[in-house]
Each structure stands twice: as C-alpha cells, then as structure tokens.
Amino acid sequence: MxxxxxxxxxxxxxxxxxxxxxxxxxxxxxxxxxxxxxxxxxxxxxARSGDASGRLGDRLEEAWKIEQEEAKKKGAKPSFSKAIVRTFWFEYMMIGLVVGVLFMVVWPLIPFTLALFIEYFSKEKTPESYRQAHIYNFLMNLFSTLSALMLNHTNLAQGRIGMRIRIACCSLIYRKILKLNRAGLNNTEAGQVINLMSNDVNRFDLVTLFLNFIWITPIVVPVVCYLVWQHVGIATLAALAVVGVQTVLVQVYLSHLQGKLRGKIAKRTDQRVKVMSELVDGVQVIKMYAWEEPFEKLVHKLRKMEVGYVLRTSFVKGFTTALAVFTERFILFSAVATFVLIGGNIRAQITFSLVQYFNLMQMICNIFLPMGLAYLAETKVSIKRLEEFLLLEENEPEKITANMVLDSKSLIADGTEKEKKVQEKQRVTGLTISNVTASWTNDSVVDTLRNITINAAPGEFVGVAGGVGSGKSSLLQLILGELMPKSGTVNLGGAKVSYASQEPWLFVATVRENILFGLPYDRIRYKKVVRACALLRDFELLPHGDSTLVGERGISLSGGQRARIGLARACYRKADIYLLDDPLSAVDTHVGKHMVTECVMGLLEKSTRILVTHQLHHLKGADKVVILRHGEVEIQGSFDEVSRTPLFAELLQDEEEEEAAGEHVKMQRSISVRSQASSISPAEGIIGEDLIEQQVEIEEITGTGRVPGKVYSKYFSIGAGCCLLSSTVIAILFAQVITMNNVEAQYVANVPLFRVANDTIIPLNDTLVNATESAVTEGAITSTIGAITTAFLSNDTMETTEAILNATVFDTTIVAPAKINDRYYIYIWAAAIVGCIIATSG
Incomplete structure (x- = not known):
C-alpha cells in the first residue's frame, strides 16, 4: 500500500x-x-535519508534479533533497552560529548570572563587594563554566542535522535503485529497497541533531551564549585549543601515517584482505550438494549481512575517546578549570606559572577538532572511495556519447515511477481493434510484439532461444515500457517493461498483500494470480481461508486457489504488455493446463492476452493464435503454421501431453527448511504477518486482560521471555574505588586560596596574613599543580612507564585479535557440510533 x-x-x-x-x-x-x-x-x-522509517526499523530490528540470540545463549530475558542502545549509542554519544563541552567548558567561561571584565572598573585605569577589558568583553560575548548556538543545535540533534528511536519502535511494533500468532493476539488488546503507539513511544522524544545530564552533572558541579571557591572560599559549601539536599534527596525521590505513577497511568489508559473502542463499535447494540446509563457509569469510573493518577503526576511536576524556581535565588542567598558572616569582601565581580555560576548549577542540578531522571523513569516503564509486547508469541519460519511441507515465501500471493515458467506436471498445487494434531496453546488439556486428514486435488471445491466450536476456522488457520501442528504434515505443494476472513475489515481508503489491496489495477479482472461478488448494485447506490471513501473516516457499510468487499479482495488476488471462512453468513439467501454460483463455482472454478459455511444447501455443488465435530473429521465424502448421515441431518435441523428464529426478529436492513442513485456512475466515480478521497480526509483532520475567544473562555471555565480563575488573576496581580514595590531589593542595590574587618566597615567605592571608618555593631550586620534576606525572599515569593500559577494552568489543562470527554460521552449516548449508523467510529 x-x-x-x-x-x-x-x-x-x-x-x-x-x-x-x-x-x-x-x-x-x-x-x-x-x-x-x-x-x-x-x-x-x-524526510532526510537518515530519518526514513524503513531504514530505522531495519536497524533496530537487527539489533533486537542479536539481543534475542545473545539472551537465548545465556538463558536470560532479552532487554529491549540494550537493543536501543546498540542501535543509537554512537550518534547519541557524539552529541553528548558536545553537550559536555558546552556545560563543562564554554558555559562556565561566561561568568569567568564576566568577573574579569567587571574587575576593570574597580582597578586603576591604565592602557593595559583598558586593552584587557576589551579582550574580556570580546571573549564574554563570543562564549555567550557560542553557547547559544551549541545549546540550540544540541537540543535539535538530541531531539532528532529521540524522534528516530520513536519511529524505529513504531516500525518494529507494526512488523511485530504482522507476525503475531493467535496465542500472541490473545495476550494483547487493541487498546494496548494504540497506547504504545501514541503515548509510550513519545517518551523517547523527551528523555533524549536530558539523559546526557545524568553523567554531565557530576562533572559540572565540581568545576563550578572550584570556580566559585576562588571568589567566596568556604562559603561555597553552603550553596553546595542546598543543591545536594534538593537534588539528591528531593528530586531523586520525585523522579522515582513519577516513574511509578507513569506505569499506573499506562495500565489505566490501556483499559480505558480498550473499553471505549468496544463501546464505540457496539454503540448500536447498547442503544437498542437501553444500556447507556450503566456503560456511562463504567466509562466515568475508568476515566476518573486515570485522571486521578494524572493529577497526582501533575502535582509532582508542579512541585518540582516550584523547587527549581525557588532554588536559584536560595543558592545565591546562602552563599552570599555565609560569605558576609565569615567576613568576606562583597564586590561587584563576585556578585555578578556568582549569579551566573549558580544559575548554571541550578539549571543543571535542579532542572535538567531531575527532568532527565523523571523521564528516564517513565521511559523505563515504556520500554518494559514495549519489551513485553515484542516478546509475544509469533509465527516463526523455522517451525513451519519442521512440521509443514510448504514454501513459506509463496504462502500468501503478492500478485506482483512474475510467474515462473515451470511445466504444469512439475508443479503440485493440491492440498494434503496428513494426520495433523494442533493446539493454540502448548498446555491445553484438549487439542484444537486432532488427527485431521484431508486431501484436495487441484481445482477441487471442498465444503467444510460443523457446529459452533468444531474447529472450522482453526482448520483454515492451520493451512495458513497461523496454527502450528504438533504432529503430522501440511503440504501445499508450493501453492499460493488467498484468504477471506470470517470477520471482514476495511481500512481508510476507497472501496476499490480495499479490493485491490495494493495490487495493480486490472480492469477486466476487477469487473469480473465485482460482478461475481454482487457489488455492482452497491456501487450504483454509493455516493461516488467504488471511489467512495470507507473505513473509520468514510461512510458506514452494512455487514453484507463488508463481507462481499472482503470476498472480492481475496478473489482479486490470483492464487492456487482460496480459503473462504464463512463469507455467506452476513448476506441474504439470494445474494449467497449468486456468490456461490458466480464466484465460488464460476470465477474460481479452476482453483482449489475451501469454503467454510453453516448454510449446508450451498454445498450441493461441492466436490467434497467435510463435517467437523469437536476438532475431528467426523464425515468426509461427496454431498450425497454426507447428506445421508445423522450428523448432517442434525446440522440441517439446527440451521432451520436458526433461520426460523431469525425470521421472527428480523429487521429490514437499510443501506447506510442515501437511497437515491448517485449521478456518478461507477466508471465516472473512479476518475475523480483521488480528489474526492483527499478532500474528505483533509476536511476531517485539519481546519483553518482563528480560534474564537469564547472557546478559550469556555475551556478555562470548564476546567477551572470562576473561583479558581479569580484566584489566579489575584495571584498574578500580587506577583506584579511584589516586583514593583521591592524596596528592600532597591536598598540592597544602593548599599555601598564594603568589606568587614575588626568590626569596621571599609568602603570600597571610589566616591567613598575619603569617608571615615565607622564602627559597626552586630545589629548593623544583622540588619544588612536581613535586608538581603528580605530581598531574596520577596523575589522567591514572586517566582513561587508564578510556579503555583503554572501548576494551576497545568491542572486546568487536565481537568478540562476530562470534563469535555464526559460531555462527549453523554452526547454519544443521547444521539439517535440513526446517527450512530451513519457516523463511523473514526
């Protein structure tokens, strides 16, 4: 496709x-x-050549196979994280080295040169010092520009690697789905796969941005501490203690807590998506039986459990953000206050350089490192979930060759390769099943199929019948290679197989694309298939003929239409053996008769056909009829021979009872499109197929124009409410008042630079050189430190208020979608059943 x-x-x-x-x-x-x-x-x-999905998927798949082989040799469980590291370690390591140079060398040089530049203004002015000041100014601007460029490009490069990992994992998931056997499919759900593809893989985009800081932080902290020590000496330990307590004790615990909550959220999301998919698909049945209220309560309960864990996670993230905002000034305050108490000299170059040094340390230790640890914990949960999915049972080619004599490469015809010129007498296309016993699970008490022996000559029509659970579909899965035999052999003789499933499915495309299924368009064969599967009348009724878009984003089709499109898809594919799993159950009697006459016994008459059906009267023209019972071949022979047995009479009686019951409660089906015939004939509809198809999809998933202001107000009113919105506005105004009336900060800024020695203040400002030294009391120092404390706390109050506002907005963005989802559920349950028929699940 x-x-x-x-x-x-x-x-x-x-x-x-x-x-x-x-x-x-x-x-x-x-x-x-x-x-x-x-x-x-x-x-x-x-996309760039290195970002192609196929290439990335191949790289990761190869690494995963190597990891599986090594784990098998060691007798251990394979690790998907090792496969990811094996695939992307080199490129991520190279970018990590650049990030290390940025934060360990380039960034610390900015405050270092800044201190040297400011020192010029407090020294004697000479031509040499003037020249050095220009050099320091140039270097400071050079390092600032270089750090900005390096920071943005390294973030872009790390994000690109995260994107590559995500794409590779998605590609690997798609490939795994195609390989799963029935046992593997039973151990997973559609909701789990959707959650893996939409939520879990997105963690790689985030973790790659901060993962390098786990090894960078232990190197940056000693470097910064050494440079700070040159200015404030032992007072550095005070700042280091604040960083250590918050980083090691608080942030590590919060990161671990986020990982645990992420695992619980993922499980709740899997369950909710699974239930919602089932409810949306079965909404018509729910409305017919008036089950809206109990299912609405079920959905509300599941959503409430999920949102509860999401809210807890948001509060943890909000608290982490508040700590990061508070720490920046508190580190500086602890260092400056300690420096003053031990009698240090406060100078401009010390103060401004300390601000830059501690800004770097706070950004590394209290923002990047906690985020790296938090995202790493969440990613480990996602990798574990991906690993469990990738370890599900699948169809392995080596098992097929051991117990089945067939050409696995030609098992399913692709219709594109050229036929080999082989003499007909050398080619075996008949089907031979010899004494096969098979089961879906290894530890089953009773085997699904037991002692099955069936032979079908080339071109033979074989009908398979039996009661519910007798093994009819399992027999077809055995021929396809989905069900592995425990004993016996299945010989296809190199034949190509085409299969029509019992539950027809449609993907988002036109009707014609659903039938072609990626094969080239053959006009003559297409017309024959459409006529044999009784689809011509449907094409006349569809809005755009066979160019009508169907699937989740298209119109709804009836069960009979879906079954006939699924049969047409199998018949269009040229094959030697056609496996038809009860395609007649969803169609009316006269349509079923047409399909058997024109398709099974007409279009496909030269191929081997195996038809599974409950309607025994359609098997009168079969060359051989096989009756299964409890997984065994009960009767096998011609229709006349089988029809004289008691089991056949019993099955026939069951069929008549089902038809009688169906007639009693039968409702007249109405086609789920407009009743008037389209003005576009099927041939004309094919011409405008691409244009119509693209217009329908793009109109549904994109939009243009501005979002009205009332939408935002309605959104926040649903999520926050009037009280919370009012409190938010008051908090914003409070933060601005603190900023405008920061008198204490202004006082500290106007205090002359001084040093403390022998209980005296010695001014260092040039304008105060002639000032007399005055005695300093303990109260003076206390009041000075108190002013500094008030200034820092007022700034921290402002920033903490902003952090709380961010947490409030974050909380609103969680509560509002939850309430909107609840309203949508109510609208779905309140909709008329006609609307549920017209509207698709997509």
Missing amino acids: ESKVVLTEKNPHEKANVISKLFLTWSFSLFKKGYKQGLSISDLWQ
Whole structure:
C-alpha cells in the first residue's frame, strides 16, 4: 500500500551550506509559506535519508534479533533497552560529548570572563587594563554566542535522535503485529497497541533531551564549585549543601515517584482505550438494549481512575517546578549570606559572577538532572511495556519447515511477481493434510484439532461444515500457517493461498483500494470480481461508486457489504488455493446463492476452493464435503454421501431453527448511504477518486482560521471555574505588586560596596574613599543580612507564585479535557440510533 500523500519536494537541508545549517535559514521558506497562505501536508518536504522509517526499523530490528540470540545463549530475558542502545549509542554519544563541552567548558567561561571584565572598573585605569577589558568583553560575548548556538543545535540533534528511536519502535511494533500468532493476539488488546503507539513511544522524544545530564552533572558541579571557591572560599559549601539536599534527596525521590505513577497511568489508559473502542463499535447494540446509563457509569469510573493518577503526576511536576524556581535565588542567598558572616569582601565581580555560576548549577542540578531522571523513569516503564509486547508469541519460519511441507515465501500471493515458467506436471498445487494434531496453546488439556486428514486435488471445491466450536476456522488457520501442528504434515505443494476472513475489515481508503489491496489495477479482472461478488448494485447506490471513501473516516457499510468487499479482495488476488471462512453468513439467501454460483463455482472454478459455511444447501455443488465435530473429521465424502448421515441431518435441523428464529426478529436492513442513485456512475466515480478521497480526509483532520475567544473562555471555565480563575488573576496581580514595590531589593542595590574587618566597615567605592571608618555593631550586620534576606525572599515569593500559577494552568489543562470527554460521552449516548449508523467510529 502506498501513502495517499506523496511528498515530491526534497528536503533543502541536504543541499544547505554551513551558514544556512548553522542559523537554520534553510527552513525559512516553509515558515514564510505558512505565514502567507497556510500549510498543507503536500507542502512538507521529504524526510532526510537518515530519518526514513524503513531504514530505522531495519536497524533496530537487527539489533533486537542479536539481543534475542545473545539472551537465548545465556538463558536470560532479552532487554529491549540494550537493543536501543546498540542501535543509537554512537550518534547519541557524539552529541553528548558536545553537550559536555558546552556545560563543562564554554558555559562556565561566561561568568569567568564576566568577573574579569567587571574587575576593570574597580582597578586603576591604565592602557593595559583598558586593552584587557576589551579582550574580556570580546571573549564574554563570543562564549555567550557560542553557547547559544551549541545549546540550540544540541537540543535539535538530541531531539532528532529521540524522534528516530520513536519511529524505529513504531516500525518494529507494526512488523511485530504482522507476525503475531493467535496465542500472541490473545495476550494483547487493541487498546494496548494504540497506547504504545501514541503515548509510550513519545517518551523517547523527551528523555533524549536530558539523559546526557545524568553523567554531565557530576562533572559540572565540581568545576563550578572550584570556580566559585576562588571568589567566596568556604562559603561555597553552603550553596553546595542546598543543591545536594534538593537534588539528591528531593528530586531523586520525585523522579522515582513519577516513574511509578507513569506505569499506573499506562495500565489505566490501556483499559480505558480498550473499553471505549468496544463501546464505540457496539454503540448500536447498547442503544437498542437501553444500556447507556450503566456503560456511562463504567466509562466515568475508568476515566476518573486515570485522571486521578494524572493529577497526582501533575502535582509532582508542579512541585518540582516550584523547587527549581525557588532554588536559584536560595543558592545565591546562602552563599552570599555565609560569605558576609565569615567576613568576606562583597564586590561587584563576585556578585555578578556568582549569579551566573549558580544559575548554571541550578539549571543543571535542579532542572535538567531531575527532568532527565523523571523521564528516564517513565521511559523505563515504556520500554518494559514495549519489551513485553515484542516478546509475544509469533509465527516463526523455522517451525513451519519442521512440521509443514510448504514454501513459506509463496504462502500468501503478492500478485506482483512474475510467474515462473515451470511445466504444469512439475508443479503440485493440491492440498494434503496428513494426520495433523494442533493446539493454540502448548498446555491445553484438549487439542484444537486432532488427527485431521484431508486431501484436495487441484481445482477441487471442498465444503467444510460443523457446529459452533468444531474447529472450522482453526482448520483454515492451520493451512495458513497461523496454527502450528504438533504432529503430522501440511503440504501445499508450493501453492499460493488467498484468504477471506470470517470477520471482514476495511481500512481508510476507497472501496476499490480495499479490493485491490495494493495490487495493480486490472480492469477486466476487477469487473469480473465485482460482478461475481454482487457489488455492482452497491456501487450504483454509493455516493461516488467504488471511489467512495470507507473505513473509520468514510461512510458506514452494512455487514453484507463488508463481507462481499472482503470476498472480492481475496478473489482479486490470483492464487492456487482460496480459503473462504464463512463469507455467506452476513448476506441474504439470494445474494449467497449468486456468490456461490458466480464466484465460488464460476470465477474460481479452476482453483482449489475451501469454503467454510453453516448454510449446508450451498454445498450441493461441492466436490467434497467435510463435517467437523469437536476438532475431528467426523464425515468426509461427496454431498450425497454426507447428506445421508445423522450428523448432517442434525446440522440441517439446527440451521432451520436458526433461520426460523431469525425470521421472527428480523429487521429490514437499510443501506447506510442515501437511497437515491448517485449521478456518478461507477466508471465516472473512479476518475475523480483521488480528489474526492483527499478532500474528505483533509476536511476531517485539519481546519483553518482563528480560534474564537469564547472557546478559550469556555475551556478555562470548564476546567477551572470562576473561583479558581479569580484566584489566579489575584495571584498574578500580587506577583506584579511584589516586583514593583521591592524596596528592600532597591536598598540592597544602593548599599555601598564594603568589606568587614575588626568590626569596621571599609568602603570600597571610589566616591567613598575619603569617608571615615565607622564602627559597626552586630545589629548593623544583622540588619544588612536581613535586608538581603528580605530581598531574596520577596523575589522567591514572586517566582513561587508564578510556579503555583503554572501548576494551576497545568491542572486546568487536565481537568478540562476530562470534563469535555464526559460531555462527549453523554452526547454519544443521547444521539439517535440513526446517527450512530451513519457516523463511523473514526
């Protein structure tokens, strides 16, 4: 299958020069186009060669196979995290080294040169000092610019690696789904896969941004402490103690707590998505039986449990943010206050350089490191969930060759390869099943199939019947290789197999694309298949013929229409053996008769056909009829021979009773499209297929224009309420008042620079050189430190208030969607059943 949107414009990054890559000017054209006319999917560029999903998936899959083999040799459980490290360690390590140079060398040089530059203004002015001041100024600006460029590019590069890991994991999940056997499918749910693809893999985008700081922090802290020690000496230990307590004791615990909560959230989300998928698919049945209220309570209970853990996580993150905001000034306060108490000299170069040093330490220790630990804990939970999914049982080729004689490469026909010119007498296309016993689970008490022996010659029509649970579908799964035999052999003779499942499914595409399923369009064969599967009348009724979009984003089809499209998909594929798993159960009697006559015994007459059905009268034309009972072949022979047995009469009686019961409660089905015939004929509808299809999808998933202000007000009123919004506004005003009336900070800023010696203040400012030394009492020092304390606390109060505001907004963004979801559920339950038929689950 090909993508509906083909990106034709190559990525300009490939041909961009060094300057363009350095300042990202190669991307300006896209922003310019978006500003003028808006962007669509077709305006995007092709992905860079190293970001292709197929290549990334191949790399990770190869590493995962190596990890599985090594773990198998050691008798241990394979680790998916090791496979990820094996795949992406080198590129991430190289970027990590650049990040280390940035924070260990370049960034500390900024306050270092700043102190030297400020020192010029407190020294005697000479030509030599003037020249050095310009050098320090140049270096300070150079390091600042270099740090800005390095920080942005390293973040971009680390984010790109996270994106690559996410894409590779998604590709690996898709490949795993295609390999799962029935036992593996029974151990997973659609909700779990959706959660893995939408939530768990996104953790890689976040953790790669901060993971390097786990090893950078232990190096940066001693470097910064050494540089701070040169200015304030032993007072550095006071700041280091504050950082140590908050980083080691508080932040590590909070990071561990976030990881535990993430695991609980993931489990609740899996359960909710699973239940909601089932409810949406079965909404018509729920409404017919008036079960809306109990299911609404169930959904509300599941959502409440999930939101409860999400809120707890948000409070932890809000508290972490508040600590980060508070710590920056508190570290500086502890160092300066300690320095004053031990009789240190307060100078401008010391104060301004300390601000930069502690800003770096606070950013590393209280922001980047905690976020790295928190995201690492969450990512470990996601990796564990991915690992459990990737270790589910799958169909292994080596098992097929051991117990089954078939060509696994030609098991399912792809319809694109050329036929080999082999003489007909050398090619065996018949089916032979010899004394096969099979079971879906290894520890089952009773085998699913026992002592099955069936032979089907080339071109033979074999009908399979039996009661519910007799093993009819399992027999077809055995032929497909989904069910592994414990004993016996299955010989396809190199034949190609096409399969129509018992539960037909449609993907988001046109009807014709659902039938072709990626094969090239053959007009003659397509018409034959459509006619044989009784789809011509449906094409006349559909709005755009076979160009009508179906699936989750298209119109709804009846069960019979879906079954016939699924049968047409199997019949369009050229194969030697066709496995048809009860395609007649969802269609009316006359339509079923047409399908058997025109399709099974007409279009496919030259191929081997195995039809599973409950409607025994359709098997009159079969060359052989097989009756299964409790997983064993009870009767096998021609229709006349089988029809004279008591078991056949029993099955026939059950069929008649089911038909009688169905007639008693039968409701007239109405086609789920408009009743009038479309003005576009099937042939004409095919012409405009691509245009119609793209318009429908884009209209549904994108929008243009501005969001009205009332939408925002309604959103916050739902999530916060009037009281919380009023409190938020008051808190904002309070923070501004603190900023404008910070008299204490102004007083500290106006205090002349001095040093303390022998209980005297010695002014160091040039304007106070002639001032007389005055005695200093203990109260004077206390009042000075008190002013400093008040200044820092007032700033911290302001910043803490802002952190609380951020937590409030974050809490609102959680509560509001939860309440909106509850309202949507109510609207779904309150909708008329006709609307549920017309609207699709997508």
